[in-house]
Amino acid sequence: MPDSEQSSSSVKAPHKPIAGYYSTETERTSFVRDMFDATGVDYDRIENLLAFGTGQWYRGQALKRAGLQSGMQVLDVGCGTGLVATQAIEIIGSSTLLTGLDPSLGMLQASVLFKQIALIGGKAEHIPFPDNSFDFLSMGYALRHVTDLEKVFREFHRVLKPEGRLCILEITRPETRLGSSLLKTYMRTIVPLLAKAISTTGQTSRLWKYYWDSIEACVPPQTIIQALESVGFSCVRRHRELKIFSEYQAAK
Numbered sequence: 001m002p003d004s005e006q007s008s009s010s011v012k013a014p015h016k017p018i019a020g021y022y023s024t025e026t027e028r029t030s031f032v033r034d035m036f037d038a039t040g041v042d043y044d045r046i047e048n049l050l051a052f053g054t055g056q057w058y059r060g061q062a063l064k065r066a067g068l069q070s071g072m073q074v075l076d077v078g079c080g081t082g083l084v085a086t087q088a089i090e091i092i093g094s095s096t097l098l099t100g101l102d103p104s105l106g107m108l109q110a111s112v113l114f115k116q117i118a119l120i121g122g123k124a125e126h127i128p129f130p131d132n133s134f135d136f137l138s139m140g141y142a143l144r145h146v147t148d149l150e151k152v153f154r155e156f157h158r159v160l161k162p163e164g165r166l167c168i169l170e171i172t173r174p175e176t177r178l179g180s181s182l183l184k185t186y187m188r189t190i191v192p193l194l195a196k197a198i199s200t201t202g203q204t205s206r207l208w209k210y211y212w213d214s215i216e217a218c219v220p221p222q223t224i225i226q227a228l229e230s231v232g233f234s235c236v237r238r239h240r241e242l243k244i245f246s247e248y249q250a251a252k
């Protein structure tokens with residue numbers, strides 16, 4: 001969707017309802033939760049294929065760039081199967097310092113960290129922790145699935161301690177038409193075909209088609225930056241890798 005169709009003044013959700021998946025905002029939450037519940041058992045294998053095996057290294061580097069250090073108390077929102085959380089634990093030094101939050105029980109149960117760390121069922125819009133609880137908050141590739149950007153960012157700001165750090169990882173549509181076309185072909189055609197061949201559930205192929213469709217429809221990076229600044233975050237910046245991996249960094 002062209003950037004001109006969505007602006008920071010008119011957008012609450014990261015993208016409008018996507019035809020073929022759900023038709024209203026009220027359907028978004030249940031659609032996303034059910035989709036991830038059904039595909040959690042396959043998620044890590046397909047993600048590893050998608051990233052050509054480099055995902056672990058990249059996630060660790062991104063967390064360090066955002067300021068994650070040993071001993072920090074971390075909340076990983078949209079924890080899923082624990083891909084970001086696993087790398088965070090290596091940096092902070094103890095699994096007891098990390099809490100994972102996700103609305104999908106299926107994803108949490110598929111996590112290698114299940115029963116090893118504190119995993120809480122819940123949404124980014126309503127984080128069940130007191131103010132000033134965490135030194136660092138991460139979210140990996142889940143921002144496109146929330147219902148209200150500013151509401152989520154207010155919650156992030158609320159539960160972070162003063163001077164706490166934020167790191168949001170996302171895949172962003174390439175700025176050039178050729179780059180966007182190539183990535184779309186890979187993520188919406190090749191990856192779903194491979195997912196269909198190696199997955200244990202028929203929903204997995206559909207998940208990765210939706211993955212691209214939500215990337216393509218998502219608001220531009222500047223809208224996300226403005227939303228972070230509007231709720232009080234400072235030092236907001238976007239770091240890019242390979243022109244498609246966006247790291248939104250900020251401080252309370």
